[in-house]
Amino acid sequence: xxxxxxxxxxxxxxxxxxxxxFEVKPGEVMGLVGPNGAGKTTTLRCxxxxxxxxxxxxxxxxxxxxxxxxxxxxxxxxxxxxxxxxDYLTVEQHLAFVARIYQVxxxxxxxxxxxxxxxxxxxxxxxxGELSRGMKQKLxxxxxxxHAPKVIYFDEPLTGLDPIGIRRMKxxxxxxxxxxxAIIISSHLLHLVEEICSHILILKDGRKIAHGTLAEIxxxxxxxxxxxxxxxxxxxxxxxAGKQSE
Amino acid sequence: xxxxxxxxxxxxxxNRTVMRIKRLKQPKYLVGGIVGGLYFYWYFFRTFxxxxxxxxxxxxxxxxxxxxxxxxxxxLVLLVIxxxxxxxxxxxxxxxxxxxxxxxxxxxxxxxxGLIHFKLLRSQTAILxxxxxxxxxxxGFRGNxxxxxxxxxxxxxxxxxxxLGSSFARTMLLDRGITNWQxxxxxxxxxxxxxxVVVVWARQTMPAFDVSRLKNPDDIKAYAQQVLTAGxxxxxxxxxxLVVRPFLAQNxxxxxxxxxxxxxxxxxxxxxxxxxxxAFEEASxxxxxxxxxxxxxxxxxxxxxAQKQPKRKRSPFKLHPVGPPAVALLWKNxxxxxxxxxxxxxxxxxxxxxxxxxxxxxxxxxxxxxxxxGMIAAMLMAWSLLIGTQFLRQDFxxxxxxxxxxKTYPLRSWQLALGELLAPAAALTGxxxxxxxxxxxxxxxxxxxxxxxxxxxxxxxxAALVIPLLDMITLQIPNAAALLFPAWFQAAKGGGAGxxxxxxxxxxxxxxMLVFVVALIPAAALFAGVFFLVKxxxxxxxxxxLASIAAAIxxxxxxxxxxxxxxxxxxxxxxxxxxAG
Numbered sequence: 047x048x049x050x051x052x053x054x055x056x057x058x059x060x061x062x063x064x065x066x067x068f069e070v071k072p073g074e075v076m077g078l079v080g081p082n083g084a085g086k087t088t089t090l091r092c093x094x095x096x097x098x099x100x101x102x103x104x105x106x107x108x109x110x111x112x113x114x115x116x117x118x119x120x121x122x123x124x125x126x127x128x129x130x131x132x133d134y135l136t137v138e139q140h141l142a143f144v145a146r147i148y149q150v151x152x153x154x155x156x157x158x159x160x161x162x163x164x165x166x167x168x169x170x171x172x173x174x175g176e177l178s179r180g181m182k183q184k185l186x187x188x189x190x191x192x193h194a195p196k197v198i199y200f201d202e203p204l205t206g207l208d209p210i211g212i213r214r215m216k217x218x219x220x221x222x223x224x225x226x227x228a229i230i231i232s233s234h235l236l237h238l239v240e241e242i243c244s245h246i247l248i249l250k251d252g253r254k255i256a257h258g259t260l261a262e263i264x265x266x267x268x269x270x271x272x273x274x275x276x277x278x279x280x281x282x283x284x285x286x287a288g289k290q291s292e
Numbered sequence: 293x294x295x296x297x298x299x300x301x302x303x304x305x306x307n308r309t310v311m312r313i314k315r316l317k318q319p320k321y322l323v324g325g326i327v328g329g330l331y332f333y334w335y336f337f338r339t340f341x342x343x344x345x346x347x348x349x350x351x352x353x354x355x356x357x358x359x360x361x362x363x364x365x366x367x368l369v370l371l372v373i374x375x376x377x378x379x380x381x382x383x384x385x386x387x388x389x390x391x392x393x394x395x396x397x398x399x400x401x402x403x404x405x406g407l408i409h410f411k412l413l414r415s416q417t418a419i420l421x422x423x424x425x426x427x428x429x430x431x432g433f434r435g436n437x438x439x440x441x442x443x444x445x446x447x448x449x450x451x452x453x454x455x456l457g458s459s460f461a462r463t464m465l466l467d468r469g470i471t472n473w474q475x476x477x478x479x480x481x482x483x484x485x486x487x488x489v490v491v492v493w494a495r496q497t498m499p500a501f502d503v504s505r506l507k508n509p510d511d512i513k514a515y516a517q518q519v520l521t522a523g524x525x526x527x528x529x530x531x532x533x534l535v536v537r538p539f540l541a542q543n544x545x546x547x548x549x550x551x552x553x554x555x556x557x558x559x560x561x562x563x564x565x566x567x568x569x570x571a572f573e574e575a576s577x578x579x580x581x582x583x584x585x586x587x588x589x590x591x592x593x594x595x596x597x598a599q600k601q602p603k604r605k606r607s608p609f610k611l612h613p614v615g616p617p618a619v620a621l622l623w624k625n626x627x628x629x630x631x632x633x634x635x636x637x638x639x640x641x642x643x644x645x646x647x648x649x650x651x652x653x654x655x656x657x658x659x660x661x662x663x664x665x666g667m668i669a670a671m672l673m674a675w676s677l678l679i680g681t682q683f684l685r686q687d688f689x690x691x692x693x694x695x696x697x698x699k700t701y702p703l704r705s706w707q708l709a710l711g712e713l714l715a716p717a718a719a720l721t722g723x724x725x726x727x728x729x730x731x732x733x734x735x736x737x738x739x740x741x742x743x744x745x746x747x748x749x750x751x752x753x754x755a756a757l758v759i760p761l762l763d764m765i766t767l768q769i770p771n772a773a774a775l776l777f778p779a780w781f782q783a784a785k786g787g788g789a790g791x792x793x794x795x796x797x798x799x800x801x802x803x804x805m806l807v808f809v810v811a812l813i814p815a816a817a818l819f820a821g822v823f824f825l826v827k828x829x830x831x832x833x834x835x836x837x838l839a840s841i842a843a844a845i846x847x848x849x850x851x852x853x854x855x856x857x858x859x860x861x862x863x864x865x866x867x868x869x870x871x872a873g
Contacts, residue, residue, distance in 0.1 A: 146615065
C-alpha cells in the first residue's frame with residue numbers, strides 16, 4: 047500500500063529526513079514516533095504530496111507520488127493536528143466541495159452516514175467558526191473519509207479531543223485498519239501508539255533508528271532489561287542513537 | 293507601579309524600532325524602506341527641509357469673524373464624533389490590551405487606575421505619531437506648524453479620554469438597568485432639545501429662513517455664521533470650541549491664550565476617566581482574545597478572517613459531484629465572495645442597466661447628463677480593470693494559508709490555478725459587463741453619430757470579449773506575487789506597518805501596472821494590424837469585431853500560459869519553507 051524508498055528531504059543544508067525506507071501493508075497501523083525535530087511531520091507531508099521530497103520514491107497503492115500524483119492522491123487522506131477548514135463553507139458545503147474535488151459520484155448517502163457516525167449530522171448548516179474543536183476535527187475526518195481512501199495519515203490525532211472523542215478516534219482508526227486501510231500515525235503519545243499500532247517506526251534527526259512490531263523493537267532495544275514498554279524502548283532507542291551520532 | 297509600566301512601554305517601542313532597523317538587512321525590507329523613504333520624502337519631508345512644493349501649503353489666515361465660524365464648525369464636527377461614541381456602541385467598557393498584557397498585568401498587583409494609566413500612556417504614542425503625520429499632511433512644520441501639532445495632540449488626547457470615559461459611563465448605565473436603546477433615545481432627545489432651542493432662537497431673532505436667498509457659498513457662510521456664532525449655539529458648543537481653538541490659533545500668543553482652557557478640558561476628562569469605578573477586566577480579556585485572533589489571522593495571511601466572522605452564505609449554483617474539479621474551487625470562492633455574485637443577481641443587473649440607460653435617456657433628453665454618466669461608467673470600468681483585483685481576493689491570496697490542504701487534492705497544478713482564478717475573474721467580469729452596458733447605452737447618441745451604430749456595437753462586442761481575459765491576466769499578477777514572494781505579499785496586505793511596508797506596497801503596485809502593460813502589447817499590436825487590414829477591405833464596422841477576436845485569441849493564449857505558469861509556481865511553493873520562515 048505505502049512503499050517508501052530512500053526518502054530524503056533537505057532544507058538548504060539541513061537534513062530533515064535522511065534515506066528513510068519502509069512499507070505499510072493493507073490493514074497495518076504504523077506509529078511514527080520520535081523526539082521533537084525528528085522529521086515526523088516532514089515525512090508525513092512528503093508522503094501526502096504537500097512537499098516534494100529532495101530524493102527517494104513514494105508509492106501509494108502502486109502509484110508513484112512524483113510521477114502520477116493524481117492517482118496517488120486519489121487514494122489517500124491526510125489529517126493534520128489542527129483541523130484545516132474553509133471558514134466560509136458550512137459542514138454540508140465542505141462535503142459537496144470535497145465530493146467534486148475527488149469526483150465522488152452519489153456522495154450524499156455516504157456523507158449522511160459519515161455525519162451520523164461522527165455525530166455532527168445536526169450541524170449540517172453550521173460554519174467552522176460555530177463548531178467546537180472536536181466538531182471541527184470530526185468535520186475534517188468526514189471530508190477525508192468521503193472518498194474512501196485506502197491510505198490514511200494522522201498527525202497527532204488526539205490533540206484537543208475530550209476522553210469520549212479520544213475513545214471514538216481510537217475505535218475509528220482500528221475500524222478503518224480492520225477494513226484494509228493502511229494507516230500511519232505520527233504522535234508523541236506513546237501509550238496511544240502502543241495501544242493501536244501494529245508497527246512502529248522510531249525516527250531521530252531524520253533517520254530511522256528502529257522499525258518493526260513492538261515485540262521486534264523491544265527485542266532489539268530492551269533485551270537486557272526484558273522491558274516491553276514502548277516508553278522504555280523509545281528512550282533506549284533514542285539515547286543509543288544519540289550516543290552513536292556523538 | 294507606573295515606572296514599571298513606563299519601562300514596559302519604553303522597551304516595547306525601543307525593541308520594535310531596533311527590530312525594524314535590523315530587518316533592513318533583508319533585501320525585501322531594505323528595498324521597501326528605500327522606496328518608502330523616497331515616497332515620504334517626496335510628499336511630506338521635502339517641505340519640512342525647506343524645498344517648497346508646487347502647491348500651496350494648507351494655512352488658515354481667516355478674519356476674526358471667519359475664525360469664530362471655523363471654530364464653531366470644528367466644534368460641531370467634534371460634537372458629531374462625540375455623539376457617535378454615545379449612540380453607536382453597544383458593548384461594555386473594554387480596554388484594548390494584548391493577550392500578553394492581560395496575562396502579565398491583570399493578575400499583577402496593579403489596580404484599575406494603574407491599568408487605565410497604562411492604557412493612556414500607550415495611546416499617547418499613537419496620538420503623537422498621528423499629530424505629527426497630520427501636521428505634515430496639512431502643511432508641514434514651516435511657520436506655525438508646531439501650533440498645528442500641539443492642536444492635533446490636544447484634540448486627539450481629549451477625544452481618546454472622552455471615548456474611554458463614555459465607554460465607562462455606558463457600562464455604568466447598563467449596570468443600573470438602562471438599556472442601550474434607552475440611552476440612545478435619551479441622547480437623541482437631548483440633541484433634539486438643543487437643536488430646538490437653536491431653531492427657536494433663530495426664528496425669533498433672524499429673518500425667516502428662505503432657501504431661494506442662499507444663492508452662493510457666501511450667503512450660506514453668512515447664514516451659518518449668524519446661527520453658530522451667536523445665541524444659544526455659541527454657548528452650547530462652548531466647551532467643544534475650547535478644544536479646537538488651540539489648533540486654529542494664528543500665532544503663538546493666541547495659541548498660549550487658548551491653551552489654558554483646552555488643558556482644563558483635558559484635565560477634567562482625565563479626572564472623569566480615572567475616577568470612574570467600572571469593571572472592565574472581563575470585557576477586556578474577551579477583547580484581547582479577539583484582537584489576538586485577528587492578529588493571528590493577519591499573520592497567517594487570512595486577511596478576510598481577520599476582518600469579520602464569516603456568515604453563512606447560499607451556494608451560487610448546485611455543485612454536482614462529477615465534472616471539472618476546477619469548478620469546485622470556483623463554487624467555493626463564489627460562496628466566500630458573497631451572495632452578490634450569483635447568476636440571478638447578474639441577470640437582474642443587466643436588465644436594470646438596459647432599463648436605466650433608456651430611462652435616463654428619456655428624462656435627461658439632449659442635456660449633457662447622459663454622456664457625463666456614460667463617461668463616469670467608462671472610467672469606473674477602466675479603474676476596475678486596474679484596481680479591481682485588489683478588492684476581490686477570493687483566490688490563492690485567500691487560500692494560501694490552506695496551501696497544504698490544496699496540495700493534497702488530486703488535481704493538476706494548472707487545474708488548481710484555474711479554479712482559484714475563476715471566482716474573482718467571474719465577479720469582476722460581471723461588474724464590468726454591467727458597466728459596459730451602461731457605457732454603450734449612455735454614450736449611444738454621440739458615439740453612434742460619430743462612428744455609426746454598427747461600429748459602436750462592434751466595440752461593445754470586442755470589449756465584452758476581451759474583458760474576462762484581461763481579468764484573468766490581471767488576477768495572475770497578484771497571485772503570482774503571492775506565491776513568489778509570500779513574505780512581501782503578506783506585508784503588503786496590511787500585516788505590518790512602517791515606511792518599508794509602504795515601499796513594498798508601492799513596488800507591488802508598480803510591478804502590477806508594468807506586467808499589465810507588457811501583456812497588452814502583443815494583443816494591441818495584433819488588434820491594430822487586423823483592424824487596419826480589414827478596414828481597408830470591409831470597412832470599420834467589420835474591422836472592429838474581427839480585430840477584437842484576434843486580440844482576444846492572443847489574450848487567451850497569454851491567460852492560458854499564465855495559468856500553467858501559476859500552477860507551476862504553486863507546485864514549487866514549499867509550504868514547510870514558508871511556514872518555517
